[in-house]
Amino acid sequence: xxxxxxxxxGGVDSSVTAALLKEQGYEVTGVFMKNWTQDLPGFPCPxxxxxxxxxxxxxxxxxxxxxxxxxxEYAQKVVDYMLDEYRAxxxxxxxxxxxxxxxxxxxxxxxxxxxxxxIATGHYAxxxxxRLLRAADDNxxxxxxxxxxxxxxxxKTLFPLGEFASKEDVRKEAKRLGLATATKKDSQGICFVGKxxxxxxxxxYVTTKPGNIIDDLGRTIxxxxxxxxxxxxxxxxxxxxxxxxxxxxxxxxxxxxVYVTRDITSNNLWTESTKLVDVxxxxxxxxxxxxxxxxxRHRAKLEAATLLFEESKWNVIFxxxxxxxxxxxxxxxxxxxxxxxxxxxx
RNA sequence: UGGGGCGUGGCCAAGUGGUAAGGCACCAGUUUUUGGUACUGGCAUUCGCAGGUUCGAUCCCUGCCGCCCCAG
Numbered sequence: 001x002x003x004x005x006x007x008x009x010g011g012v013d014s015s016v017t018a019a020l021l022k023e024q025g026y027e028v029t030g031v032f033m034k035n036w037t038q039d040l041p042g043f044p045c046p047x048x049x050x051x052x053x054x055x056x057x058x059x060x061x062x063x064x065x066x067x068x069x070x071x072x073e074y075a076q077k078v079v080d081y082m083l084d085e086y087r088a089x090x091x092x093x094x095x096x097x098x099x100x101x102x103x104x105x106x107x108x109x110x111x112x113x114x115x116x117x118x119i120a121t122g123h124y125a126x127x128x129x130x131r132l133l134r135a136a137d138d139n140x141x142x143x144x145x146x147x148x149x150x151x152x153x154x155x156k157t158l159f160p161l162g163e164f165a166s167k168e169d170v171r172k173e174a175k176r177l178g179l180a181t182a183t184k185k186d187s188q189g190i191c192f193v194g195k196x197x198x199x200x201x202x203x204x205y206v207t208t209k210p211g212n213i214i215d216d217l218g219r220t221i222x223x224x225x226x227x228x229x230x231x232x233x234x235x236x237x238x239x240x241x242x243x244x245x246x247x248x249x250x251x252x253x254x255x256x257x258v259y260v261t262r263d264i265t266s267n268n269l270w271t272e273s274t275k276l277v278d279v280x281x282x283x284x285x286x287x288x289x290x291x292x293x294x295x296x297r298h299r300a301k302l303e304a305a306t307l308l309f310e311e312s313k314w315n316v317i318f319x320x321x322x323x324x325x326x327x328x329x330x331x332x333x334x335x336x337x338x339x340x341x342x343x344x345x346x
Numbered sequence: 347u348g349g350g351g352c353g354u355g356g357c358c359a360a361g362u363g364g365u366a367a368g369g370c371a372c373c374a375g376u377u378u379u380u381g382g383u384a385c386u387g388g389c390a391u392u393c394g395c396a397g398g399u400u401c402g403a404u405c406c407c408u409g410c411c412g413c414c415c416c417a418g
């Protein structure tokens with residue numbers, strides 16, 4: 001009987017994951033990863049609540065329950081990474097880093113060390129022979145967040161929810177199983193900051209100064225309270241009225257300037273190609289010159305793009321120009337249903 | 347201080363005698379395990395100010411204030 005350690009966050013998805021595996025005959029142990037516990041002014045960190053929910057479900061399922069404390073590593077690998085990227089003027093994706101560094105590295109290692117044969121999470125994805133495949137439910141597919149997980153880690157991972165046709169089915173399953181978390185609301189936003197906006201979070205760690213908002217004709221048309229808060233394609237929060245909406249097209253951290261356009265078709269907003277850094281390919285790299293499907297943000301539709309390896313860098317040439325391709329964000333490459341890997345926009 | 351034009355919510359902007367369109371911004375909500383996007387809803391008892399005409403004025407008249415343009 002295989003021993004599986006299931007990462008239980010206290011949400012429905014991981015609860016169902018644990019329950020299903022147990023039902024399938026695995027020897028399941030629930031593990032709550034304690035990654036972040038700090039409160040922010042006005043926003044208590046929800047970790048305790050989540051912990052209680054996870055524990056509650058473990059008791060219901062009558063499975064062993066453990067807590068792994070990764071706070072130190074999480075702060076370093078995820079939060080510091082995120083802050084550094086923002087300071088550098090890029091827009092990072094901390095959840096991708098969390099999967100790479102914490103869930104599918106630290107957690108996996110600790111679980112194996114504890115005697116586990118496999119780990120499992122409530123991600124909507126499939127894995128076969130250490131390959132990563134899109135979830136059956138295209139609407140919930142979370143492979144975008146998982147492209148940096150290694151082949152070796154995937155070989156020891158189970159994603160039971162990948163076969164579900166919809167989130168509704170997962171909820172039904174949770175109800176059928178009578179899980180305490182069956183009706184718990186889905187979490188959104190960066191996992192560790194909970195309900196807090198990224199803006200409030202960053203404010204705690206960086207000092208910011210007001211600066212100019214400049215349009216494509218070089219005119220200063222407004223003021224912002226810190227370039228770090230803005231990202232490419234952003235519309236809200238600029239406070240500029242009159243005429244058409246404004247979208248951020250770029251920023252200069254040294255000058256503390258934010259650039260915008262009112263022209264939704266502006267070339268500053270639409271990109272036809274980009275280079276990737278820190279690429280990660282799960283089993284093998286793409287064939288240079290071939291066309292694949294890429295995803296430039298979670299839940300964005302797959303877009304055709306040609307991958308070209310030139311001057312030691314992977315270039316992505318989109319079939320159609322894409323909106324708001326943002327440095328620091330990830331582009332994930334798909335070969336039909338399989339995730340080949342991806343990289344970070346330079 | 348001669349001529350012309352304008353002043354509608356934070357911004358842009360319709361209306362022009364019958365009781366304030368629309369867009370942007372903003373706020374709220376929905377969607378979303380990143381940022382962001384998108385979607386839905388809310389948002390001027392009031393039209394620079396003061397008088398007058400009228401049953402009734404943002405719309406007509408007078409004066410004042412402010413702004414712009416052309417002449418200078």
